[in-house]
Amino acid sequence: MFFKKKRQTELDLLHLPKHIGIIMDGNGRWAKKRGLPRSAGHSAGADALKKIITEANKIGVKYITVYTFSTENWKRPKEEVDYLMSLLLDYLRNAEKTLAGENVVIRAIGSRKELSREIQDQIVKTEEFTKNNTGIVMNIALNYGGREEITNAVKEICAEVAEGKTNAGDITDKTIDAHLYTKEQPDVDLLIRTSGEMRLSNFMLWQVSYAEMWFTDKLWPDFKPADLRRAIIDFQNRGRRFGGI
Ligand code: IPE
Ligand code: IPE
Ligand code: MG
Numbered sequence: 001m002f003f004k005k006k007r008q009t010e011l012d013l014l015h016l017p018k019h020i021g022i023i024m025d026g027n028g029r030w031a032k033k034r035g036l037p038r039s040a041g042h043s044a045g046a047d048a049l050k051k052i053i054t055e056a057n058k059i060g061v062k063y064i065t066v067y068t069f070s071t072e073n074w075k076r077p078k079e080e081v082d083y084l085m086s087l088l089l090d091y092l093r094n095a096e097k098t099l100a101g102e103n104v105v106i107r108a109i110g111s112r113k114e115l116s117r118e119i120q121d122q123i124v125k126t127e128e129f130t131k132n133n134t135g136i137v138m139n140i141a142l143n144y145g146g147r148e149e150i151t152n153a154v155k156e157i158c159a160e161v162a163e164g165k166t167n168a169g170d171i172t173d174k175t176i177d178a179h180l181y182t183k184e185q186p187d188v189d190l191l192i193r194t195s196g197e198m199r200l201s202n203f204m205l206w207q208v209s210y211a212e213m214w215f216t217d218k219l220w221p222d223f224k225p226a227d228l229r230r231a232i233i234d235f236q237n238r239g240r241r242f243g244g245i
Pocket of ligand 1: 024025026027028029030068069073084195
């Protein structure tokens, strides 16, 4: 007779995912449902994010990457892009005070050169201000695309080969890891996407190769700390094999 392992219902603090990735989707639909402009959804989404970071830090998660603006999001109307950029600037400015007070290390990942001077400067300031904190590392994926990240890594490695610093034959997955925006960070263990969409949308293509995926129909502004805990408990109930048995 076989006994099925009993489902764990409480959060196990000793077996947390090391790195959580979140595709925060559904801000626009959240606003539309309320007859509000899309910007109101983005603003509510930023509020939801603050609470989730606080919770993840409290639980003891070490790394969290949140998708805030993709390399494809420039396709949106200029008005929306401008609003998102101003929200991000505010977020970075305020995070320096509020989240730094919570000991959060803030980093931006993605291509910076397309961003405004003001945002680029603020990123440097916020990263500098929080770099010695010892709490959760929060990667803000801003103008981030998984393909752009890998392409960029390939370019850097090719340059090293051309300069004779690296031997082409010695390139391994570790070499590629070391050229990603997330270098020195563990792979994503748990990937969360809200709003019912089940796709990656160019998010951390390399780092999610063995991530457990967790989807919810909830729209991002409705995502609560309790939902994060539920996602982690579900993660802890999965059997991860990494190709083994
Ligand atoms: C996610 O919400 C936030 C960003 C992509 C910046 P959306 O703006 O994609 O919301 P929906 O998918 O249109 O509802
Ligand atoms: C992914 O959401 C990007 C972010 C959450 C920042 P999108 O709403 O842009 O993705 P698609 O277009 O539905 O794939
Ligand atoms: Mg969307």
